[in-house]
Amino acid sequence: MLHTFVAYVEDKPGVLTRVASLFRRLNINIISLTVGRSERTGYSRMTIVAEASDQAGHRIRASLYKLEDVAEVDDISGISAVTRELALIKVAANAENRSGVFELAEVFRARIVDLAPESMMIEITGVESKIEGLIQVLNERENRVLEVCRSGKMTMRRGHHTSRVLRAMGVSAEPSPSDRESNESPSSEEPE
Amino acid sequence: MTHGQSEFDPEVLTRLTGAELLWATLVGEGVTEVFGYPGGAILPAYDALRKFPIRHILVRHEQGAAHMADGYARASGKVGVAIATSGPGATNLVTGIATAMMDSIPIVCITGQVSSKVLGTDAFQEIDITGITLPVTKHNFLVSRAEEIAPAIRAAFQIAQSGRPGPVLVDITKDAQQATAIFDFAGAKPRAYAPHPMLHCTDQKLHQAAELIRKAERPVILAGHGILQARAGEQVRNLAERMQIPIGMTLLGLGAFPASHPLNMGMMGMHGESWVNQAIQEADLLIACGMRFDDRVIGTPATYATKAKKIHIEIDPAEINKNIAVDVALVGDLREVLEQLLPLLPGRDGSAWLRLIEASKGTAAVRDIRNLPDSGHLYAAHVMHDLWRITEGRAIVATDVGQHQMWEAQYYHHDFPRTLITSGGLGTMGFALPAGIGAKFACPDREVWVIAGDGGFQMTASELATIAQEKLKINIAVINNGYLGMVRQWQEFFYERNYQSTPLVSPDFVKLADAHGIRGAAVRTRAELENVVNEARAHDGPFLINFMVEQEDSVYPMIPAGRALHEMIRRPDQNPLIETPQDS
Numbered sequence: 138m139l140h141t142f143v144a145y146v147e148d149k150p151g152v153l154t155r156v157a158s159l160f161r162r163l164n165i166n167i168i169s170l171t172v173g174r175s176e177r178t179g180y181s182r183m184t185i186v187a188e189a190s191d192q193a194g195h196r197i198r199a200s201l202y203k204l205e206d207v208a209e210v211d212d213i214s215g216i217s218a219v220t221r222e223l224a225l226i227k228v229a230a231n232a233e234n235r236s237g238v239f240e241l242a243e244v245f246r247a248r249i250v251d252l253a254p255e256s257m258m259i260e261i262t263g264v265e266s267k268i269e270g271l272i273q274v275l276n277e278r279e280n281r282v283l284e285v286c287r288s289g290k291m292t293m294r295r296g297h298h299t300s301r302v303l304r305a306m307g308v309s310a311e312p313s314p315s316d317r318e319s320n321e322s323p324s325s326e327e328p329e
Numbered sequence: 330m331t332h333g334q335s336e337f338d339p340e341v342l343t344r345l346t347g348a349e350l351l352w353a354t355l356v357g358e359g360v361t362e363v364f365g366y367p368g369g370a371i372l373p374a375y376d377a378l379r380k381f382p383i384r385h386i387l388v389r390h391e392q393g394a395a396h397m398a399d400g401y402a403r404a405s406g407k408v409g410v411a412i413a414t415s416g417p418g419a420t421n422l423v424t425g426i427a428t429a430m431m432d433s434i435p436i437v438c439i440t441g442q443v444s445s446k447v448l449g450t451d452a453f454q455e456i457d458i459t460g461i462t463l464p465v466t467k468h469n470f471l472v473s474r475a476e477e478i479a480p481a482i483r484a485a486f487q488i489a490q491s492g493r494p495g496p497v498l499v500d501i502t503k504d505a506q507q508a509t510a511i512f513d514f515a516g517a518k519p520r521a522y523a524p525h526p527m528l529h530c531t532d533q534k535l536h537q538a539a540e541l542i543r544k545a546e547r548p549v550i551l552a553g554h555g556i557l558q559a560r561a562g563e564q565v566r567n568l569a570e571r572m573q574i575p576i577g578m579t580l581l582g583l584g585a586f587p588a589s590h591p592l593n594m595g596m597m598g599m600h601g602e603s604w605v606n607q608a609i610q611e612a613d614l615l616i617a618c619g620m621r622f623d624d625r626v627i628g629t630p631a632t633y634a635t636k637a638k639k640i641h642i643e644i645d646p647a648e649i650n651k652n653i654a655v656d657v658a659l660v661g662d663l664r665e666v667l668e669q670l671l672p673l674l675p676g677r678d679g680s681a682w683l684r685l686i687e688a689s690k691g692t693a694a695v696r697d698i699r700n701l702p703d704s705g706h707l708y709a710a711h712v713m714h715d716l717w718r719i720t721e722g723r724a725i726v727a728t729d730v731g732q733h734q735m736w737e738a739q740y741y742h743h744d745f746p747r748t749l750i751t752s753g754g755l756g757t758m759g760f761a762l763p764a765g766i767g768a769k770f771a772c773p774d775r776e777v778w779v780i781a782g783d784g785g786f787q788m789t790a791s792e793l794a795t796i797a798q799e800k801l802k803i804n805i806a807v808i809n810n811g812y813l814g815m816v817r818q819w820q821e822f823f824y825e826r827n828y829q830s831t832p833l834v835s836p837d838f839v840k841l842a843d844a845h846g847i848r849g850a851a852v853r854t855r856a857e858l859e860n861v862v863n864e865a866r867a868h869d870g871p872f873l874i875n876f877m878v879e880q881e882d883s884v885y886p887m888i889p890a891g892r893a894l895h896e897m898i899r900r901p902d903q904n905p906l907i908e909t910p911q912d913s
C-alpha cells in the first residue's frame with residue numbers, strides 16, 4: 138500500500154540523505170518526497186510517499202524517529218488530509234492549435250504561465266488524479282507534451298471536523314486525528 | 330609529561346585549540362583510555378594529547394581500535410573511545426563500528442578529516458567517512474569549526490549511551506583542530522535526552538501482560554542483551570523466581586542471568602540446547618526481555634513458537650513486530666517496565682511445566698564431559714569446559730566467531746554479567762583479541778581470556794604487539810582445528826563435504842607469541858591441559874596456548890538456517906533424538 142509520512146527534520150546538511158538512506162536500507166521505494174521550510178524555525182517539513190507492505194508503516198515511523206535529526210513523524214496514510222501536487226507542463230502549441238489548450242486549462246482550473254511561438258506552459262495544482270487526467274487528455278491531442286515537472290505530494294491533516302462539517306464539504310467522515318492517535322500504536326502490535 | 334592532571338579546569342572558561350578542546354571534553358566525559366592510531370589529519374590532536382590525563386593505546390590496525398573500544402564498553406558498561414586519522418585510518422574502523430552497531434554497543438569514534446577548505450576536492454587521504462558510516466552508526470557528525478567540537482563530542486556521548494545504545498562517529502577537520510575556541514564544558518551540554526516518542530507502556534498494557542503471565546501454563550522468558558544494557562538482571566530474576574518461569578538465553582544475553590540458576594535452561598537458537606528450543610516451541614507464552622528475535626534464534630518466523638502468545642519488552646519501537654508478531658508490546662526501558670509489571674504478579678506454582686522441561690532433557694543433559702574416558706583426542710568442548718572449571722567461571726572471556734564461539738557459549742557457564750564479550754549480530758572474525766584487550770583495560774584486575782579460532786586469530790593477530798607494548802596480562806587460547814571450522818561444518822552438512830578453501834595452514838602460534846616476547850605453549854591432549862592453563866594463569870604476563878584440537882568436530886545440536894527450531898541436527902550414528910554422554 139501507499140504510505141504517507143509527514144516529518145519535521147532539522148534544517149541542516151545531510152538530513153535528506155539520512156532519511157532517504159533509511160528507505161533504501163529497508164529496500165522501500167520512495168514514490169515522492171517534498172521538502173521545504175516549515176512554520177518552525179530551524180526545521181524543514183517533508184512529505185514522504187512510499188510503497189510498502191501494510192505492516193511497514195509502524196517500523197518506518199519508528200525508524201525515522203531513531204534518526205537524531207528527526208523531530209516529529211506523522212503517519213497519515215488513510216487519514217483525513219488535504220493532499221496537493223503542483224505540476225508544470227510544457228506542451229507543443231502554435232497559433233493554430235493554442236485555443237484548445239486554453240479551453241482544457243479552463244476545464245482543469247489550470248493556468249497558462251508561459252506562451253512562446255512553439256510552446257505553452259501550464260501550471261496545475263491538485264490531487265494526483267487531476268494532474269494525471271490533464272496529462273492524459275493533452276497526450277490525446279495534437280499538442281505533444283514536451284516536459285513535465287511535478288512537485289510530488291504535499292499533505293496536511295485536516296483540522297478537527299465534526300462529521301457534519303465534513304458532510305457539508307462533501308468529504309466522508311473518517312476517524313478524527315485524535316481518535317486515531319489513541320488507538321494507533323496499541324493496535325499496531327496486535328498480529329494482523 | 331605523559332598523563333598528569335589536566336591543565337584545564339572545566340570550571341574556568343579558557344581559549345583552547347580544537348585539538349585541546351577535543352581532549353578536554355573527553356576528560357570531562359570521564360574518558361581515561363582511548364585506542365587509536367595517528368596520521369596526518371589527526372596529528373594536531375595527537376600533539377595536544379600529552380597535556381591531558383588520558384592514556385592512549387597504540388593499536389596495530391584501526392579495526393583493532395574500534396574492537397578494543399567495543400570490548401571496553403561491553404566489559405565496563407561505559408563508552409569506549411577509538412581514534413584514527415582520515416582516509417584509510419577511518420575506513421579501517423568501519424568493520425569495528427558495524428560490529429558495535431549490530432550489538433548496540435556504545436562507542437565513540439573520532440576521526441581526523443582534511444581541512445574544511447579542501448573538503449570535497451579528493452584531497453590526499455580525504456574520504457567521506459560520515460557518508461560511509463551513515464548506515465552503521467547511530468549518528469555521526471562532521472565538525473569543521475573548533476566551536477563545534479565540544480558540543481559534538483558531548484552529544485556523541487549522550488547518543489551513544491541513551492535509549493538503545495550504539496556507535497557514534499565524530500569526524501573533525503584538521504583546521505578545526507588547529508583553530509581556537511573558548512572551552513565551555515557545561516555550555517556544550519547537549520539538549521536533554523528525549524526518549525523515543527513511540528515508547529509505549531500504559532497501565533492497560535501492563536495489565537494485559539500480567540494477565541497473560543498469570544494465566545500461562547507453559548511460559549518461557551527469553552533473556553537478551555537488553556538485560557545487561559538496562560541493568561535489569563535483578564528484575565528478571567524476580568520475575569522468574571516469583572512466577573517460577575524458566576529462562577532461555579540469547580548468545581548476547583549469556584551472563585545477564587546466572588547460568589547456574591535452577592531456572593536458567595541455557596542458550597536458545599541455532600546451536601542452543603535442544604530442550605530450550607523445544608520448550609520455546611511448546612510454550613504457551615513467551616516473555617521476551619531485551620532481545621530482538623534474531624533469525625539465529627527463531628529459525629523461521631512461520632514455525633516459531635506457534636502455540637505461544639508473546640510479550641515483547643523492548644526499548645526500540647522499531648523492533649516490535651519486525652520478525653515476530655507479538656500480542657503485547659511493552660515498549661520502554663526493560664528495568665522500568667519490569668518494575669511496573671512485578672507488583673501485578675503475585676506468584677505462581679510452575680512446577681508442572683518445569684518438570685516437563687526437565688523430563689524433556691532426557692539424556693541430552695548428561696554432558697559431564699569431565700568424566701568421559703580420555704580417548705587421547707582433545708575436543709574444543711573439553712577446553713571450554715576445563716577453562717570454565719579452572720577459572721571457576723570468573724574470567725572475562727572474549728571469543729571470536731566460529732565453532733569455538735559456540736562451544737564457549739555451551740560449555741563456559743557464565744554466572745556473572747559482562748563476562749562474555751562476543752560479536753553476535755555481525756559475527757566479526759578477528760574480534761576476540763582486540764576486544765579482549767579493551768576488556769582488560771576496562772577491568773585491569775580481572776582475569777581475561779581471549780578464545781579465538783586459528784582462522785579469526787590471524788585476522789587481528791598483529792594486536793599481539795599491542796599486548797606486548799602495553800604489558801597486558803591477557804591469556805590467549807587459540808582453538809586450532811586446522812580449518813575455518815564453522816564454514817567446514819556447513820560444507821560437511823550442506824555441501825557434500827566439499828571443503829573448498831577451508832583448510833588452513835597457520836604459523837606456529839607459540840613461535841609467533843615468542844616473537845612478540847609473549848610466553849606460549851601447545852596443548853595436544855587433555856592430560857596436559859590443566860597444567861598448562863595453570864601455568865598461563867600464574868605467569869606474570871601474557872600467555873598464549875595453542876590448543877591442537879580435533880580437526881573435524883562439529884557443533885551440535887544445530888538448526889539448519891531457515892528451518893524450524895525443532896528440526897535440529899543431532900550427533901550422527903545415534904538415536905537422533907537422544908544425545909548421549911559421548912555426544913560431547
Ligand SMILES: Cc1ncc(C[n+]2csc(CCOP(=O)(O)OP(=O)(O)O)c2C)c(N)n1
Pocket residue numbers: 729730731732733734756757758759781782783784785786808810812813814815816
Ligand atoms: C570477517 C569474517 N569473514 C568471514 C566470516 C565467515 N566465517 C564465519 S565462521 C568462519 C570460520 C572461522 O574459523 P576459525 O576462526 O578457525 O574458527 P572455528 O570455526 O574453526 O572455531 C568464517 C570464515 C566471518 N564470520 N567473519
Ligand SMILES: [Mg+2]
Pocket residue numbers: 782783784808809810811812813814
Ligand atoms: Mg579453526
